[in-house]
Amino acid sequence: MPRRQPPRPPQPLPLPGQYHDDESGLHYNRHRYYDPEIGRFISRDPIGLMGGINIHSYTLNPITWIDPLGLSECPNKKTWFNAKSRREALRQAKRDARIPMNQRPKVMREDLEDGHGNTVLGPNYEPVTTRNYHYTNIDGKPVIIQEHSMGHEKATPCHGAEPHFNVRPISNPKTGSFPKTHGHYNFPR
Numbered sequence: 356m357p358r359r360q361p362p363r364p365p366q367p368l369p370l371p372g373q374y375h376d377d378e379s380g381l382h383y384n385r386h387r388y389y390d391p392e393i394g395r396f397i398s399r400d401p402i403g404l405m406g407g408i409n410i411h412s413y414t415l416n417p418i419t420w421i422d423p424l425g426l427s428e429c430p431n432k433k434t435w436f437n438a439k440s441r442r443e444a445l446r447q448a449k450r451d452a453r454i455p456m457n458q459r460p461k462v463m464r465e466d467l468e469d470g471h472g473n474t475v476l477g478p479n480y481e482p483v484t485t486r487n488y489h490y491t492n493i494d495g496k497p498v499i500i501q502e503h504s505m506g507h508e509k510a511t512p513c514h515g516a517e518p519h520f521n522v523r524p525i526s527n528p529k530t531g532s533f534p535k536t537h538g539h540y541n542f543p544r
Contacts, residue, residue: 383438435539441504444542448500450519451536453492460488460500467503468529487528497525498533506544515539 373382373389396408438444438452449456466482467475475483488500501521503539523529523538532538 358379369433379520411463434516435519435541436536436537438540438542439532443544444540445500448522448536448540449490452490452498452522453494453535454490454498454500455493457492467505469507489525499523499525499528501528518544 356387373384375381376383376388378387381390381397383389387396389396396439397531436444436447438447446456463486464484465487467485469475477483483505486502486506490498492498498521501523503521504518506517506519519542520540521538522533522540524531524533
């Protein structure tokens with residue numbers, strides 16, 4: 356006698372970039388439909404194998420990667436890379452941003468600002484400076500890697516509390532995110 360499976364509860368909370376389509380019961384990503392029951396897209400990836408070898412998967416790991424358009428996965432900006440050293444964190448940030456390892460950056464020092472645009476002051480009430488490393492990646496795109504070696508007082512663990520690097524586009528160096536990079540590249544004090 357076959358064993359009956361209990362009915363699954365409805366899944367009204369789609370993955371990032373999706374919205375629930377009541378008529379079909381599927382989730383829609385602008386380019387294709389995703390079936391939350393089986394955890395896969397029901398149509399082929401419109402960009403073919405450029406989105407990955409499995410043309411029906413959402414991402415390899417939906418906790419650390421997202422696919423907001425249903426075309427190609429990218430890191431979730433809430434993700435982080437925990438390195439064993441400052442050097443390892445910087446090298447991983449460069450790898451993810453497609454910056455050649457032997458490229459020397461143009462280094463610019465800037466006053467660190469809090470989330471409201473105010474200059475952060477150190478223990479002696481002098482501005483805390485941070486280093487911005489300006490690179491050009493192998494695609495010819497300018498990239499800034501910011502070093503926040505003090506971390507941020509009001510941040511949470513893995514999201515800026517520890518010393519870290521951020522990878523930013525030149526067009527938005529304060530809060531922008533560079534494609535296929537993590538939110539923070541953390542390293543120990």
